[in-house]
Amino acid sequence: MRLKGVSYDVGRVMGLNWRPDYHPRLVQRELQVVRDGLHCNAVRICGKDLSRLCYGAQTALDLGLKVWLSPELWGKSPQATLAYLALAADMAERLRKDHPEDLVLVIASECTLFMQGIIPGRTFSSRMKNAFSGDLVREGKHNGPLNRFMAEAVATARRSFKGSLSYASLIWEAVDWSLFDFRSIGQNRSRTGMSTCSSH
Numbered sequence: 586m587r588l589k590g591v592s593y594d595v596g597r598v599m600g601l602n603w604r605p606d607y608h609p610r611l612v613q614r615e616l617q618v619v620r621d622g623l624h625c626n627a628v629r630i631c632g633k634d635l636s637r638l639c640y641g642a643q644t645a646l647d648l649g650l651k652v653w654l655s656p657e658l659w660g661k662s663p664q665a666t667l668a669y670l671a672l673a674a675d676m677a678e679r680l681r682k683d684h685p686e687d688l689v690l691v692i693a694s695e696c697t698l699f700m701q702g703i704i705p706g707r708t709f710s711s712r713m714k715n716a717f718s719g720d721l722v723r724e725g726k727h728n729g730p731l732n733r734f735m736a737e738a739v740a741t742a743r744r745s746f747k748g749s750l751s752y753a754s755l756i757w758e759a760v761d762w763s764l765f766d767f768r769s770i771g772q773n774r775s776r777t778g779m780s781t782c783s784s785h
Contacts, residue, residue, distance in 0.1 A: 588651060590627030591619060595637040599659050599709065604632065609640055616645050627651035629691070633658060639676050646684045654680070655691040655753065659699045660709065663734050666693065666700055667741050674746040681748045689767060690746050692738045694753035696731060697722075703730045728759045739764045 595612065596604035619625050628650050630641040635656065642652045656673035658666050670692060681688045697703045698712050704727055706712035716722045735752065742750055749766035762768050 588627040590625045590629060590651070590653070591623060592629040592631055592655075593619065593641065593645075595630060595632035595641040596634050597631055597657055597659070598633040602633075604637075607637060609644075612641055613644050616641070616648055616650070619645075620648050620650055625650065627653065629653040629655050631655040631657055631694075635673060635676055638673070639680065642677075642680055642688070646680065646687055651687050651689075652680075652684075653689045653691050653751065655694060657694055657699070661701060663700065663702045663737070666696075667737060670738055671741050671744070674742040674744070677748070678746045681746065685748065689749045689751055690742060691751050691753050691769065692735075692742050695755045695758070695771070696734060697727050697755060697758055700734075703727050703734065722757055725759060731758055732761045735761060735764055 593616065594604050596602050596607055616628065619628050626649075628645050630638055630645060630652055632638050632641070633656070638654060638656055642654050645652045654673075654677050656669065656677075658669040661669070674690060677688065677690045693700070698709060698716065701707065701712075704712045704716050704721060706715050716727070721727055738752075739750060751765050751767040751769045752760060753769045753771065754760050755771055760768075
């Protein structure tokens with residue numbers, strides 16, 4: 586099945602919550618627009634709060650949309666991120682049981698920048714600066730730590746989630762895609778605002 590979809594933010598958090606206007610009725614109305622106005626058959630539900638993610642995903646599934654569920658805990662340590670992922674995977678499995686073919690769990694997004702511990706820096710801006718001020722990214726030195734974390738993250742998710750997994754990668758992250766069911770690689774967002782996905 587060919588998928589056409591958009592990313593839908595239920596409350597990403599970096600410094601502040603990007604979705605202060607969140608309300609369940611508004612979420613339902615906007616997801617109906619995604620389906621009926623934009624003629625999508627899929628949606629990536631993004632955000633931090635697990636109850637918001639659950640409601641958004643359940644609403645999209647009830648509307649007949651394929652869901653790529655993308656829990657995002659930004660700016661934290663690998664250990665905190667894994668603990669959060671374990672909770673998200675439990676929630677995702679409960680949703681998947683009623684929609685076994687319609688939900689993909691995206692275990693994380695762009696970890697070299699959005700998570701502490703791979704590229705030096707406590708903040709996103711400092712990690713961005715450090716990524717491109719030296720030879721770290723140019724020589725691929727971030728890929729070893731990234732893939733060690735990916736292996737832990739996939740093992741954590743698969744303890745409870747029995748469906749398909751993916752990861753939302755940066756174009757310069759050399760991810761070990763053998764761990765995943767789908768490849769998801771970001772493209773030029775300023776031009777398209779989209780990412781490409783393919784089955785593995």
